[in-house]
Amino acid sequence: MKNRKKQSGVNRKVVIAGLFFMLPAFVVILITILIPLIWNIYLSFCDWKGGGSISFVGMQNYIQSFTTAATRDAILHSVFIGIISTLVSVVLGVLLALALYRIQGRLGGVARVIFYSPSMMPMTVLGLLFTFIFAASDKGLLNALLGAMGLGTLQHAWLSDKGTVLWVIAMIQGWRASGTIMMLSYTAMLNIPHSLFESAELEGCNFRKKACHIILPLIKPTVRLALSMTLVWAFKTYDLVWTMTKGGPANMSMTAPIMMIKTGFSYNQYGYAAAIGMISTVLIGICILSGRFILRGESYEY
């Protein structure tokens, strides 16, 4: 506070330098995020075929999205995949992190890399790999495995059955995201000071008790943060679904992003496509807020 006056000249220079530093990033964000977002909101209330005139149609695109069975189903599929896969990834991710935290050492190090690996594989590669596993005939790895174990009755056309295809996709999506959740929770666990465990150890608590009463409450803020991330990914089920089923057979696994791209780029109904995009965005927002609400509660300083 004492040197305030002397420094004010320096400060102004620093602020100007700062604005210059931010400028390039701001311009790129303006072009790629802000302008497109506003344009998309506007477009979703319009009818536009890609060329020619744009006519304002009010809520019609939104009404059409909810009254057309195919679009409504696609949106519902996305919500289903989003919720199931997020649950899978959070539960699996935190369990794996706890196991790694307990084990440590060499095995823990190797396991950490391998458990994280699905999160860095491209979705298209995972999709192809799992098409190989879930293929319908007994050339599919899973069906061949079931056959070899004498469980032929469990063989299934996994990717063309209405009862299984969405579950399979949601599980793969959740499994992939579990790597990230694991990594984030594990690093959060490493940040817990050892002193917090001392009294628990004196009392002779086992690891399960320590996990439930010390570790899990302390890493809750991290999980809450990771939850929003995974939800956004989980709704973006474009790549995985496109690789495995292209939304078929007969729209059985159609999701909102695929519907949107098709509506826009194949049928040239850009306004309608923009509305589908906006509906997904709002739904993701609702899911993130309710996820944070479920995991609400105080965060502990340590």
Add this chain to the structure above:
Amino acid sequence: MNIKTKKKIPAGYILLCLAVVLCLAVYIFPVAFAAITSLKSTDEFYASIWALPKEFLVSNYAKAFSVGKIGTYMMNSVIISAASLVSIQVLALLAAYALSRLKIPHVEIFLMALLLMQVLPTESMIIPLYIIVSKLHLLNIPYISTILGYVGWSLPGTIIILKNFFDTVPSDLLEAARIDGSGELNTMGRIILPLMKGPMVTCLIMNFTYVWGELMWAQVTTLLTDKGVTITVGLLNFQGQYGTNWPLLTAAIVMILVPLIVIFVVLQKYFVAGLTAGGVKG
């Protein structure tokens, strides 16, 4: 499952180790199986999918690489990734440094906006951005529009992470440099960046996995051209062309995975360190 934390190794611990090893086997199996299948001939594969290859057949790799154009696609992806990652890193470092250390007024507002943008799905921007790049005639120039989208969409998240790390650098260090008359760019490059290896690698890996694996935008920007097709779009073309020729397809899969695995194993030490030091507390 009663785990007793005494001096002797508890039974629960051993059980847990066994469970983890079992899980590891389940994780590795599909990739290992794909690697084995990629070395078989098609006849061998259809005779028995379980049998090991009689001789290691590398011709699948050669065929996928040249005839299937996996080589070309991979080159495109390398170019796009490199250009995107460098741009993201430079722009985000500058902006994060400014937000953290250059006394920008109302930093909270900027941060709030970045957080909101980070959770926005690409679905809400992709169609207008496509219209923008096509109006600007950028679609005819390979790579540019693909890179533009990746850079823009990765910036908010990267800026937030890097800003949090810059906050941990003691400001006395900067004041000292400023009083010595060191320019801001110089201070950042010479004094701060060497302290930021971990977080920078963390961002690099996160953005690399995104850019290398992205499909929707890559597909949209190459709708009208066959130049600059990335590995993800290419892999699907390849699948369309060769259907269920699994030995060939698995060869392509293995070729895409190897660079990823190598990069990750080499950098994972910094990656974990970066995540840990960042204190990713909500």
